Amino acid sequence: MKFWRKPLDHDKYKTPKGEIRIIDDRCKGCGFCIEFCPNEVLKESERFNVKGYHPPEPNDADKCIGCRLCELICPDFAIYVIVTEDEQKNSDESTTNANKEPAEVEDHA
Ligand code: SF4
Numbered sequence: 001m002k003f004w005r006k007p008l009d010h011d012k013y014k015t016p017k018g019e020i021r022i023i024d025d026r027c028k029g030c031g032f033c034i035e036f037c038p039n040e041v042l043k044e045s046e047r048f049n050v051k052g053y054h055p056p057e058p059n060d061a062d063k064c065i066g067c068r069l070c071e072l073i074c075p076d077f078a079i080y081v082i083v084t085e086d087e088q089k090n091s092d093e094s095t096t097n098a099n100k101e102p103a104e105v106e107d108h109a
């Protein structure tokens, strides 16, 4: 990952990795996820979904840092990301649900 300024504690942290999951048929082709991904990981695919839109697909999946912005920004819940290598070297395991599938995350509401 490229920084405009190297963080002072950069050596203490590992860059997370994300695995992108796209639910094609929910997508309405708005392109928000493509436009706002900070690492330009996504692009419009050639294929059509059932609604006749082009869902996104990874352009360079290895560049995904699991920030989950695409997941947050998608108006149709058509994309989500599993963080596979999150782990900041000093992280507190109890504070993260990031490695779990959405269905596994406990609802404390
Ligand atoms: S999790 Fe972040 S880096 Fe990965 S595809 Fe989504 S917006 Fe891009």
Ligand code: SF4
Pocket (backbone or CB within 6 Å): 026, 027, 028, 029, 030, 031, 032, 033, 034, 055, 056, 073, 074, 075, 076, 077, 078, 079
């Ligand atoms: S933000 Fe959601 S609906 Fe819009 S293109 Fe991406 S996956 Fe499709």
